[in-house]
Amino acid sequence: MKLRIAPSPTGSLHIGNARTALFNWLYAKANGGTFVVRIDDTDMERSTEEYKNNILENLRWLGLDWDEGVDVGGEHGDYKQSSRFERYRDIAQQLVENNFAYKDDGAIRFKVPENQTINFKDFVRGDMTFESSDVEDFVILRSDNSPTYHLASTVDDVDYGITIIARGEDILSSTPKHILIMEALGATLPKFCHLPLLFGSDGKKLSKRHGDTSVEAFRDKGILNDAMFNYLCLLGWSPGDDLEHFDREFAISKFDFNKVLPNSAIFDEKKLLWLNGQYIRSTSFEKFSNDALSQIGKDLNRELFNEETERLNIILPSVQERIETMNDLYDQVSFLLDEPFLVNDQEWESVNSIEAQKYLNIIRNKFIELDEFNLENIESLMRNVLEEEEIKTKVGFQSTRVAITGTKISPPLFESIFALGKETSIARLTESIEKLTN
RNA sequence: GGCCCCGUCGUCCAGAGGCCUAGGACGCUGCCCUCUCAAGGCAGAAACGCCGGUUCAAAUCCGGUCGGGGCUGCCA
DSSP: OEEEEOOOSSSSOBHHHHHHHHHHHHHHHHHTOEEEEOBOOOOTTTOOHHHHHHHHHHHHHTTOOOSEETTTBOTTTTOBGGGOHHHHHHHHHHHHHTTSEEEETTEEEEOOOTTOEEEEEETTTEEEEEEGGGSOOEEEEOTTSOBOHHHHHHHHHHHTTOOEEEEEGGGGGGHHHHHHHHHHTTOOOOEEEEEOOEEOTTSSBOOGGGSOOBHHHHHHTTOOHHHHHHHHHTSSOOOSTTOOOOOHHHHHHHOOGGGSOSSOEEOOHHHHHHHHHHHHHHSOHHHHHHHHHHHHHHHHTSOOOHHHHHHHHHHHHHHHTTOSSGGGHHHHHGGGSSSOOOOOHHHHHHHOOHHHHHHHHHHHHHHHHOSSOOHHHHHHHHHHHHHHHTOOHHHHHHHHHHHHHSSSSOSOHHHHHHHHOHHHHHHHHHHHHHHHHO
């Protein structure tokens, strides 16, 4: 059993292609089949090396690997169609000689037989029937001697011994052409499986208009590869038992093309985001901390100082509980970094009051006298002052939050103060008192 | 227009004739928890496109209809 995906390097890896690749991979893994990745770059105008690399890199990022094909090799060369033009020309010539095709204005067209019924079985859609009278004679070799997709793709599938062709439903109407070529070549027909398409929120084919459509874009947004893999699995398939959060091994153990739905699905970024949050929360703290520190370093575009890392590790457990993507990290923890600390006037105004000023003043003085600056002491100190001075929690804590973190939305307050440390906390409180009483 | 595919809550999925007064999840609303924001917990609104037929019985089978989508390139 051999399956393949054949992306065209005319753009960054598209979510729809990623899902198709993923389903092929799952089926191959589930059945001990061989998975091939080949590059369909017959469109010389639009194909680039950068896109090719991008596609391969993102497939790997998703956790997919392949047994044969571009980059990993195999018995069929480099698995790029641009290297096999001679082969396609020979086949085209052979088809002409055997009267299956003919020259037309410099191009070569396949001669579609009259009154022939083309049948094939589709894993997802069952028995399919097309009439050859509905298929026009189609070009297989362009007048510039380059092969079209129909020829190149079909020849490769035959040459490489592909036994199951699982691809997007957009190719369903072209399948009769491919079958006709295969028959003319005397090849054994593979099985077909046309997977449902992915649509944008307006129900139209997922395209740039819908915002991000490439795997890379979501990767850049801080989506975890495990979450992306999991979410893509859920589009058109489910393992049953209402299970939604699962890993690759589990998906492999349950996957089958027969259980893939025939109807198209709409890509819902909201659910992806939610799932990503679930993954972040279920990651071990050790791994999360590692990823988080490297992400923050990336956002900062510099190495983190040891002191920063120490401070971050204090707050990170709390942050892990409340972010949706790794890109949400920076805003949550930036107050702990050795970077300019600025609070805008609006934030100050929104928490300013006589009571607040009084509260900040008292806790600052008590912080100075506090010998053991730990979580427990900070909390009890702050709560006691609230009680003694009869100041409302919101007034005291929110003003302290702005003073310490710079905003009204932050990780838990006591952890934030503890992570920031005694000295800096006192300095920020002092600064805030000056600012507020001005 | 022609050919083809598809049709369960707004969205993703469960449902393969009686277990369905249709289940789960995202999102949404409310409540609880609470130092903000989240997370978490609980509750709620929300769907079988429509019309016929088959059957004792249909979301599930058949036909039609309507709706959506794909293809119809010397793009893939």
